[in-house]
Amino acid sequence: MIQLGKPPVLGDFVTGAIASITRLIREKELKPGDYLPAEAVLSEQFQVSRTVIREALRSLAALHLVDLGTGKRPTIAHLDDASMAMTIEHGVVTDQIDILQIYDVRRTIEGRTATLAALRRSEAEAQRILGHARAMRDASSDPEAIMEHDIAFHIAIARASRNPVFALIIGAFQGVTRQTWPIGWKSRADDGERHAMNALHEELALAIVDGNPQAASTLMNRHFDQSIKALLTAGLI
Amino acid sequence: MIQLGKPPVLGDFVTGAIASITRLIREKELKPGDYLPAEAVLSEQFQVSRTVIREALRSLAALHLVDLGTGKRPTIAHLDDASMAMTIEHGVVTDQIDILQIYDVRRTIEGRTATLAALRRSEAEAQRILGHARAMRDASSDPEAIMEHDIAFHIAIARASRNPVFALIIGAFQGVTRQTWPIGWKSRADDGERHAMNALHEELALAIVDGNPQAASTLMNRHFDQSIKALLTAGLI
DNA sequence: GACGGAAAGCTGTATTATAGCTTTTGCAAA
DNA sequence: TTTGCAAAAGCTATAATACAGCTTTCCGTC
Known part of the structure; x- marks a missing residue:
């Protein structure tokens, strides 16, 4: 992750990533069970480190909007209480x-x-x-x-x-x-x-x-x- | 984080950390605004890396059970929709x-x-x-x-x-x-x-x-x- | 006692490394 | 051609390190 001249503003990258991912779900009209891109791909796509993407995905998993699993790409989750x-x-x-x-x-x-x-x-x-x-x-x-x-x-x-x-x-x-x-x-x-x-x-x-x-x-x-x-x-x- | 002989089982450390932190809130009867220990302290206490603790805290923040802020220790959150x-x-x-x-x-x-x-x-x-x-x-x-x-x-x-x-x-x-x-x-x-x-x-x-x-x-x-x-x-x- | 600034503490992000799980690929046998 | 299986490629989970920048604490000065 090269930061060319860009002043490394310390802000909420994770919040941004969460928003980006939920927007992705909306725009691609993903349904329960559908795959999300791999962490590395999202990291590339949104120009943030994998750390940020992981924290965002964990957040969405906590909300049960996505399901995570070792070795598996993230999937869209079914409604859950x-x-x-x-x-x-x-x-x-x-x-x-x-x-x-x-x-x-x-x-x-x-x-x-x-x-x-x-x-x-x-x-x-x-x-x-x-x-x-x-x-x-x-x-x-x-x-x-x-x-x-x-x-x-x-x-x-x-x-x-x-x-x-x-x-x-x-x-x-x-x-x-x-x-x-x-x-x-x-x-x-x-x-x-x-x-x-x-x-x-x-x-x-x-x-x-x-x-x-x-x-x-x-x-x-x-x-x-x-x-x-x-x-x-x-x-x- | 020394793993002495312990076979590094790949499981859900983060889920465990989330449970540990919510138990902490319960047992210490923390109320909105109260401080949680710093990430490094929790990492030491639960014997997992700061990575795991951060993902757990992010999860709790997504659920609005805790509030996070740069430079500030995590605090217990007010009820939020x-x-x-x-x-x-x-x-x-x-x-x-x-x-x-x-x-x-x-x-x-x-x-x-x-x-x-x-x-x-x-x-x-x-x-x-x-x-x-x-x-x-x-x-x-x-x-x-x-x-x-x-x-x-x-x-x-x-x-x-x-x-x-x-x-x-x-x-x-x-x-x-x-x-x-x-x-x-x-x-x-x-x-x-x-x-x-x-x-x-x-x-x-x-x-x-x-x-x-x-x-x-x-x-x-x-x-x-x-x-x-x-x-x-x-x-x- | 009040104020201000330095120091200590803490979080946010990036990077690298590696174990182990999952999926894909490709080859061999039926 | 299809089935089955094993190797390889892909991916996630965790750990560790580094450092920028925000917050709080502490101490010395006035």
Whole structure:
């Protein structure tokens, strides 16, 4: 990298490289799975060192816009909730977001995903949703398992809404949910309350299976009302 | 960096470093503005080269979890919608998300932010929201200016909801909105329709100023119904 | 105690080197 | 001609070094 007379201005080459690469994706209309040029080629093309290109590609990989792999050229990535999850978790860890706020967002969105899922779910999606609800009931002695099915249940509904943005957002809350779910579970003192929660999930699943958007939405809202109440009871918020 | 006998396994050191640094943030309970150790220190601490640490820090900077600056040690970042915006824009550019899906999400969320804003807005926030609505009306000859006030109007409402997650999500749609807004505007053929849109914004602002959550939510929904209809008319979707 | 400048500390970029993974190429066998 | 496989070419991952230029700290002076 010869710097002929050019005064070596110390600025943000990496930011520029990120912009150049995203522009490349736009202009060449690259789609998920498509290859990006090799690091050395980009380095040549944008007249910066491979160091800069690598930092830019790593940045894009962190955002899940590209996928990197040893020996492989960078490829365009499929939509993924991981980077959104990082933002949310960072907000929670640094006290910029609290749990009640996340539940408010989830309640707002999941009323809609329940409605859409009831309208649009495929048969396979309906069975998957119902399967998770029943698995929750059947695993009543294993909180960990119940939690995983609970999370999978909500994500399955979001996917069945056929709107990837909803799925993205709900997926992003996964990590945080995994950390707070046990608190809500413990605050449901007796088996009756716990059983009621599982029953509500099953009712909701059935509304989606039946293709009843009104009922699905109502039940989802009731579910969140109860979950938020449980968290408040636990003094979490 | 001495590698004593240790077989130099080629794996993802950077991913490990990212995890180590986020763990550091968690364990030390660092808050926005707090300093992270210098690159050389992290390099020593995690036993990887500065190259690896830099790529990890760049990744975290892309996610806006840390801020970097020449000569300055890395600091913990404030919550920011930029990385979420990158995800959304990537989804749109690569045909994984379409505009109608984004409008459905916005409609769902903004019904709620309107409600919350009516309940929680400070006086200053109320005036800012109303100010943008009136500026839209007054700039009727300058579409660019109307658009910017429109976007600012919605973000101001999201902020006034006092839930940073809503603000994050709505903020993330900004870039895409900026690209599609003119299409909706052009599809509103006559001045009457355009005036009606501006009037609706003002009505909504007044509902928030008045602290009327019911009206605010209803008007926001009506606004989105009309916007979506305009985009459909334009054949965008 | 206030101020200013030198020194120390730190980041940004470039370069070189090398291990090891992936893809391509080309030859040989069926 | 096609299949299979191995060598070669291409590429990424990490490390180490060098140095410009920005920031912060520290110390001496007034």
